[in-house]
Amino acid sequence: MIPVEYYVALSAILFTIGGIGFLVRRNVLVTLMSIEIMLNAVNVAFVAFNRNRTDAHTGQIFGFFLIAAEAAEVAVGLAIVLSLFRVRRTVRSDEADLLKN
Amino acid sequence: MALAFILSPLLVIAAGGMLLMLAEAFAKPGRRGGLALGATMIFAAGFAFSIGVWMYGVEDVPERAMLAPWLQIDRFTIFFDAVLCLGGALAALLAGGYLPEHELERGEFYVLLLFATVGAMMLAAAGDVLIVFLGLETMSIGAYAITAFRRTSPRSAEGALKYFLLGAFAAALLLYGFALLYGATGHTDLAGIGEAVKKGGEKTPMMMIALVLVLVGLLFKVSAVPFHMWTPDAYEGAPTPATTYMAAVVKAGGFAMLLRVLLTCFGDKASMSWAAGWPPALAWIAVITMTVANLVAGQQESVKRMLAYSSIAHAGYLLVGVVACMHSPSQGVSSVLFYLLTYTVSTAGAFGALIYCGSRGKEAVTYEDLAGIGRRHPPAALAFSLFLISLAGLPPTAGFFGKWFVFRAAIDSGFYALTVVAFLNSVIGVYYYLRVMVFMYMREPAAGAPVATPMRSGYVTAALLLSAILVILLGIVPNQSLDMAIKAASVFGG
Numbered sequence: 001m002i003p004v005e006y007y008v009a010l011s012a013i014l015f016t017i018g019g020i021g022f023l024v025r026r027n028v029l030v031t032l033m034s035i036e037i038m039l040n041a042v043n044v045a046f047v048a049f050n051r052n053r054t055d056a057h058t059g060q061i062f063g064f065f066l067i068a069a070e071a072a073e074v075a076v077g078l079a080i081v082l083s084l085f086r087v088r089r090t091v092r093s094d095e096a097d098l099l100k101n
Numbered sequence: 102m103a104l105a106f107i108l109s110p111l112l113v114i115a116a117g118g119m120l121l122m123l124a125e126a127f128a129k130p131g132r133r134g135g136l137a138l139g140a141t142m143i144f145a146a147g148f149a150f151s152i153g154v155w156m157y158g159v160e161d162v163p164e165r166a167m168l169a170p171w172l173q174i175d176r177f178t179i180f181f182d183a184v185l186c187l188g189g190a191l192a193a194l195l196a197g198g199y200l201p202e203h204e205l206e207r208g209e210f211y212v213l214l215l216f217a218t219v220g221a222m223m224l225a226a227a228g229d230v231l232i233v234f235l236g237l238e239t240m241s242i243g244a245y246a247i248t249a250f251r252r253t254s255p256r257s258a259e260g261a262l263k264y265f266l267l268g269a270f271a272a273a274l275l276l277y278g279f280a281l282l283y284g285a286t287g288h289t290d291l292a293g294i295g296e297a298v299k300k301g302g303e304k305t306p307m308m309m310i311a312l313v314l315v316l317v318g319l320l321f322k323v324s325a326v327p328f329h330m331w332t333p334d335a336y337e338g339a340p341t342p343a344t345t346y347m348a349a350v351v352k353a354g355g356f357a358m359l360l361r362v363l364l365t366c367f368g369d370k371a372s373m374s375w376a377a378g379w380p381p382a383l384a385w386i387a388v389i390t391m392t393v394a395n396l397v398a399g400q401q402e403s404v405k406r407m408l409a410y411s412s413i414a415h416a417g418y419l420l421v422g423v424v425a426c427m428h429s430p431s432q433g434v435s436s437v438l439f440y441l442l443t444y445t446v447s448t449a450g451a452f453g454a455l456i457y458c459g460s461r462g463k464e465a466v467t468y469e470d471l472a473g474i475g476r477r478h479p480p481a482a483l484a485f486s487l488f489l490i491s492l493a494g495l496p497p498t499a500g501f502f503g504k505w506f507v508f509r510a511a512i513d514s515g516f517y518a519l520t521v522v523a524f525l526n527s528v529i530g531v532y533y534y535l536r537v538m539v540f541m542y543m544r545e546p547a548a549g550a551p552v553a554t555p556m557r558s559g560y561v562t563a564a565l566l567l568s569a570i571l572v573i574l575l576g577i578v579p580n581q582s583l584d585m586a587i588k589a590a591s592v593f594g595g
Contacts, residue, residue, distance in 0.1 A: 076246055
């Protein structure tokens with residue numbers, strides 16, 4: 001059996017990749033994907049930690065809720081990206097610069 | 102029955118939202134003016150039920166245990182329910198005037214307001230990180246959508262995009278923090294995490310990382326500096342009623358979540374100590390938030406953006422109250438609760454006055470737009486001045502007592518330096534609030550410049566009247582609502 005620590009390490013690596021992607025990339029679609037990777041890391045962590053608690057399935061149930069709620073969130077996010085694309089013809093966050101101090 | 106009764110504020114808003122959605126679908130185009138009234142009535146019903154539950158008392162209802170640990174219905178929750186419904190009602194009234202005027206009248210705005218408020222109420226009642234997460238998403242998704250509501254405007258889309266990306270990022274940080282807390286303690290209910298943290302003694306590295314991630318996520322949501330980058334853009338890009346909603350309800354929901362999570366999970370002696378806990382970090386963030394926001398607010402040309410920075414500065418004052426929880430949780434929390442109540446009515450009024458001052462094609466955006474409005478439209482200028490005075494914290498308005506109790510909580514806890522910084526900051530604040538009044542009363546518009554013309558709308562007038570009455574009442578007789586805040590804060594003991 002693979003020890004829990006391996007999964008936790010995997011989730012930490014995924015979370016870091018997602019975080020770096022979010023901070024570095026300027027294409028909004030890639031940024032959205034980075035956020036999804038971070039949330040998947042959260043899922044992996046919750047399910048992995050559930051191994052230590054075989055009496056309850058809280059972590060795994062959390063995973064289901066997370067997947068459902070994130071689907072809703074991404075739907076709204078993509079709609080916002082689409083409406084930006086319709087008026088500005090761009091999906092790059094550095095070209096969305098109308099609002100400044 | 103008793104169960105449905107203590108949940109009634111939440112249920113009324115949720116059921117009302119669904120009914121309103123049906124009504125919107127079957128309403129004939131052009132006859133949707135009643136939706137704003139409907140939404141306001143639902144918020145008013147939610148408010149009335151909160152007051153009813155408050156009067157009845159929730160301590161002796163045995164069915165409360167059935168909801169544990171998921172939902173915690175206590176006086177803290179009920180107090181927040183009332184404040185959130187009040188903020189929602191004001192936003193719905195303002196939308197009722199603003200949306201038709203600017204040809205944005207689509208019924209889903211009101212529905213989104215109601216559903217987002219359900220999320221905020223869940224945050225106030227959350228007893229488990231799962232509920233925190235669900236409430237947060239319900240609130241945020243609604244807020245993203247109403248920010249992007251003006252679909253043809255690039256500014257609206259841009260503000261919503263920044264809000265969405267940083268909001269989702271913050272949610273991811275918060276969730277990873279929760280996942281690590283679950284790993285470290287084996288609990289997802291806040292009370293269970295709190296017990297385990299208390300027993301754990303020395304902090305493990307995993308626990309420290311979890312605390313940092315949770316703190317950063319929470320501070321993003323209440324828009325504290327340096328996690329505030331999205332706030333001015335989202336506030337400026339959004340239609341003004343949506344901005345009002347974000348400044349009043351979303352901010353109150355964020356603070357409800359912050360207080361619940363921090364004081365329940367990290368409410369033990371060690372985590373609340375100055376040497377090894379979160380108070381010093383929050384104190385520094387409060388100082389930076391107030392100072393940066395006030396200095397930048399003074400340099401804005403757009404009144405709406407100035408009010409956005411002012412809402413960040415108010416988050417800083419509120420954080421001072423949160424830091425004061427270190428020595429006396431009940432006093433700190435009660436000052437934060439009372440401040441949120443006064444801030445909700447003042448900021449909703451200020452944005453409402455800004456809406457009132459402009460009509461279609463003649464919107465009030467910059468300071469110059471407001472020049473001379475004191476002479477041309479005295480009622481509009483008078484209302485605006487009242488709310489600005491309240492935001493600045495001058496007597497005899499609600500804002501004065503809000504600041505007074507937060508500062509007193511900080512002094513009683515021995516944070517003298519922090520109180521002085523907060524006080525100096527509110528003096529800076531007076532400068533840019535008064536600047537608006539100088540333009541309204543002492544300047545005349547330049548020849549040929551576009552002049553803002555106040556709109557005609559019963560809804561907006563009603564919202565302004567309601568908030569004006571509350572601002573003055575809370576500024577003259579704050580006793581009763583303060584007693585309620587103190588009672589609500591006693592949930593956290595000490």
